[in-house]
Amino acid sequence: MAEDMENLYQERLKRYTTAMRNEKPDRVPIRIFAAEFAAKYAGYTSQEVTHEYDKAFEAVRRCAKDFSWDATVINMVYVWSGLVDHFGQKYYKVPGIELPPDVGFQYFEPADEEGAFMKEDEYDALIDSPTEYLANIWMPRISRNLVPIGTPNTFRNNMAWLKGGISMMAYFGACGEAVARLKSECGTVSAIAGIIKAPFDILSDKLRGFRQVSIDVYRQPDKVEKACEALMPYLLQNAMVTSDPTRKVPATVWLHRGTMFSKDMYERFFWPTLKEIILQLWKNGIQTLWYGEGSWSKWLKYTAELPEKSIVYHVDKEDIFEAHKQIGDKFAISGGIPNDLLAFGTPREVKEYCKKVIQTVGKDGGYIMDASAIIQSDAKAENMKAITEAVLEYGVY
Amino acid sequence: MGENRDIYKALVSLKEKEVKSLVSQKIEEGMPVDDIMDQLQEALIEIGNRFEKEEYFIPDLIYSGAIMKDAVALLGPLSDDKSRSSKGKVVVGTVFGDVHDIGKGLLVMILSNAGFEVIDLGVSVEPKKFVDAIKESGAKVVGMSCLLTISFGAIIDTVNAIKEAGIRENVAIMVGGAPVTDLVAEKTGCDYYGKDAFSGVKFASDVYAK
Amino acid sequence: MAEGKVKVKPGELIPWEVREKEYEKILGDKAILKQEWEKIEVIANRFIWAILTDF
Structure with a gap:
C-alpha cells in the first residue's frame, strides 16, 4: 500500500474513532451508509449489486473515492442474493426476480400464524436450546430446500447445507478482501464490525413475526420474556465473534421495533436483554453503534443508563438537536441529515442543514456526519456532494 | 343500544377471554347482533382514541384486531348480512x-x-x-x-x-x-x-x- | 436436546464434551484435538446464527 494512502487511512481512522469516543478530532468525520445509492451512482442496477457482490464493493469504492468518505461500509446491500438462492431462504424478495431490477431487496414477513416460521407453541423448544431450535426446526421452515428432521432426507436438503456453508464462506472471504481494498485503494475505513440484534427484535422479525409477537406479549408474556433471556447469550456471542479484534470500530445494533411498544413492554421485553448485550460488549472493550430505525427519543432515558462512550447514538427520524442536548455529553452522535432532503432538496439546502448540525451537535466534537437512514437510490448525487462540501467548509475544528 | 356495556369494556381493556365468553353469553341471552357489533366497534374507536393519546400502541391495535376477528367469528353468519352503512x-x-x-x-x-x-x-x-x-x-x-x-x-x-x-x-x-x-x-x-x-x-x- | 444431553452453548454445535466421549482412546495430546474441534465449531455455529441475524 502506498505510503500516502496509508497516511490518509490512519488520519481518517483517528478522526473517526476520536469522534466516536465523543472527543474533538481535526474535523467532523464523514461516515456514510449507502446501499442502492452507491449502485446507482456507479451505474449498476440493484439486481447487479445484490447478486454480484464484486460490483457492490466496487460501487462503494467509487463513492468513497469521489465523495472523500472517511468511513463507510462495503456491504450496505447486506444480503447477497446468491446465498439466498443456494440456501433457499423464502423471506426475501430479490431485485430482478420478484422485484424490478432497480429496487432493493426486501424482507417479507409472514402475515399470520399459519405462515409464521416459529409457531406459537414452540417457545419452550427455543428457550431450551436456541441453536438446535434454529437448525432443526426454524431453518427447514425458512428454506425451500431443507426438510424437517424426521422426514425422508433429500439430495436438495444435503446440497443446501453444503452450498449454504460454502456460499457464506465465499461471501465473507470476499468481504474481507473488499475491506482491504477500501483501505488500500481509497484510504477509507471500514466503519463497523460486528452485528447485534436485540433479542426481542429478532424474535419479532425473523422468528414469530411482528403481528404474532404483538399477540404473544398478551397471550404468553412469560414465554416471550424467557425467550429473550434465552437468546441473549447467543446473540452476544454472535456479536463478539464478528466484532473488530482491534476494538477500534463499533459493533452495530440494528434496532427495529422497540419504539412501537409501550413503556411497560419496552421495560420488560426489549430493554433488559439489549442492555446486557451492550454492557457485556463494552466490558470487552467493544463500542456499540446504536442504529435505531425511526425515532427512539422516547426511550432516551433508558439509553442514557449505558456507560459513557459505550455507544455512538445514531439519529434517524428524531430531533437531533434535542437528542444532543439530552445525551450529547455522554455519547457521540451520528446521522440526522434527513433522507427526504437528500432526495428532494437542493445542494444549498443540504449544505445549510449540515452546517447547522455541525455547528450545534458537532460544536465540541463527538459528531459523525451521515444521513438519517441508509441511503437508497432516491438521494441525488449533487446532494451527497453537498454533504462532503459542508463538512470540509464548516466541520474543521 | 342496550345499557349493558360489558363487551365494550372488555374489548377496550383488551381482555380477550372475557370478550369471547361475554359475546357467547350475550348471543345465548338473545342480545341483538347489532347491539353486540355496536359495542365491539365503539370499543375499537375508543382503542383508537387511546392510541392517539399514546396510551395504546401498534401491538395493542394488532391484538385488538385479533380479538375482534374471533368475536365476529362467534357471531358467525349473524353478522354477515347486516348491511352496515358505508362511510365511503x-x-x-x-x-x-x-x-x-x-x-x-x-x-x-x-x-x-x-x-x-x-x-x-x-x-x-x-x-x-x-x-x-x-x-x-x-x-x-x-x-x-x-x-x-x-x-x-x-x-x-x-x-x-x-x-x-x-x-x-x-x-x-x-x-x-x-x-x-x-x-x-x-x-x-x-x-x-x-x-x-x-x-x-x-x-x-x-x-x-x- | 443435544446428543449426550449436553446443552448446546453459544458458539458451539456439537460440544467438545460430547465429541470427547466418542473417542475410543486418545494416545496423544487431547488439547490439540479440542483446539481444532472448537475452531471449526465457532465458524459453523456462526453460519446458523448468521442466517438468523444477517441473512
Missing part, C-alpha cells in the same frame, strides 16, 4: 416495488373498523392497478403506503398515472409509511401525509364530509 370507499395499497404490508394492513383494518369500504390492492401495486381500482370503485380517496425511501419514485409514478388517466380531480391522495414526511407528500404530488392509520381515517372522513 377508499382504495389502499403499498406502492410498486415495495412489499411491506404491516402499515398498509393496519390502515385497512382501521378504515374498515371506522366504517369505510376498503379496496385493498395488496403490496407492490402497479400504478395502473391503482388507476383501475379508482375508476371501477369510484372511490374518492386513495391511500398509498411505503416503507422505503426508494419507493418515493413509485409514489410519483402512481400520482402521474392518476393524472394521466384524467381522474386526479376525482380523488384525494394520501400517503404514509415510515420514511414519508410532509415534504415527501408535497414533492410527490400527494394531498396529505398521514402519520398513522388514524390520521388516514380523519383525512378520508374529511373528504367524504365535503
